[in-house]
Amino acid sequence: MKAIDLFAGAGGFSTGAKMAGIEVVWAANHWPLAVEYHEANHPGADHKCQDLHQADWRLLPKHDIGLASPCCQGHSPARGKDRPHHDTQRSTAWAVVSCAEYHRQDFFVVENVPFFKSWALFPSWIDAMHRLGYVASENLIDAADHGVPQNRERLYMVFSRSKAPIDLKLEKTPHTPVNSVIDWSYPKWSQVDKPGRSQATLNRIRSGRARFGRRFVAPFYGSGSGETGRSIHRPIGTITTHDRWAVVDGDRMRMLQRHEVKRIMGFPADYILPPTHKESIHLLGNAVCPPVPAAILNALVARG
Structure with missing residues (x-):
């Protein structure tokens, strides 16, 4: 089977499709950096850098499945106060309809935030x-x-040209602890008790030590996971497009690094990312976790 990937971003949907044995033949995104690195990792697909409201759907290669991750920022409460540009972000979902109107794919899988x-x-x-x-x-x-x-909860809409909606019945796997991907040998750490460290951070680390011991993770920027951080023996909280999570190891700490975040998002270790930390985190924080669409697409393929 063949698929296309709309709003392809870092390539989480395309990587999941590859895991499921599906060939991605066309991918598009409006951000040049995303298109550059999607193409580096999926060179077999035809790539377009464009606003998908302006896409000429006649030019797409033949395919069976549509994949899409329309812009989510306009829907998420994390955006803060609703502003005019959020209407533009929300409207990206209509590209799915216009593409489906022309191609009438067997399936269209759309990912977004629950909101x-x-x-x-x-x-x-x-x-x-x-x-x-x-x-x-x-x-x-x-x-x-x-x-x-x-822990990254997302809504996956599965559209099918069948008589009844598809009940995926996806089998759940045991949870993987974040400890399994943290690189404790990473050389660059800073002291917890250093001049200029905020009292709020010190209080959170003190509470985390009392609850979890010497090693744990905690939100350094933003909120979440209460005032004590989070155990490394469970999945971490949601990865965002900016640095958020710190790793604490005794009297030293540091932010999660991009090679760790790549694994936390479910991408393979050899997946190519931009050379800078900031760009990599932005791409990864916007991405789909590949094992989820892989599970969905495996279920659809199994239906024949």
Whole structure:
């Protein structure tokens, strides 16, 4: 089977498709950096850097499955106060409808944050797909249930040209602890008790030590995981597009590094990323965790 990847980003959907034995033949994104590194990792696909509202769907190669991760920032409460540009971000989902209208793929799998369902136009968006002959199944999936050492809950809409919505019945796997991917030998650490360290950080680390011992992870920027951090013997919290999580080891600490975040997102160790930490984290934090679409696509392929 062959697939296309809309809003391809870092390539999580495409990597998941590859894991499921599906060939990605076309991928597009509006961000040149994302397209550059998607092409580096998936050279067999035809790549386009463009606003998908302007796509000429006639030019796409023949395929069976559509994959898409429309912009999520306009739906997530983390965006803060709703602003005019969030309307533009939310409208990216209509590219799925226009692509499906032309190609009538057997399946279309769409990923977004759970709050995607709260979008005022979500019922109309679903209705548009229904009018094209699709039925929809809603799947709220935590990446931690599929071998990824991260609790990352996302909505996966599976559109199919079948009589009834597809019940995926995905088998869950035991959770993987984040400790399994932390590089304790990484050479660059800083002292916890150093001049300029905020009192809030010191208090959180003190509480974390009392609860988890010498080694744990804690949100250094932003909130979450209470005031004590999080055990390294369970999946970490959600990875974002900016540095958030710190690793604490006794009297030293540091931020998660990109080679660790790559593994926490479920990408293979040899996956090519930009040379800078900031760009890598931005790409990874926006990505789909590949093992999740792999599980979904394996289930769809098994149906024949």
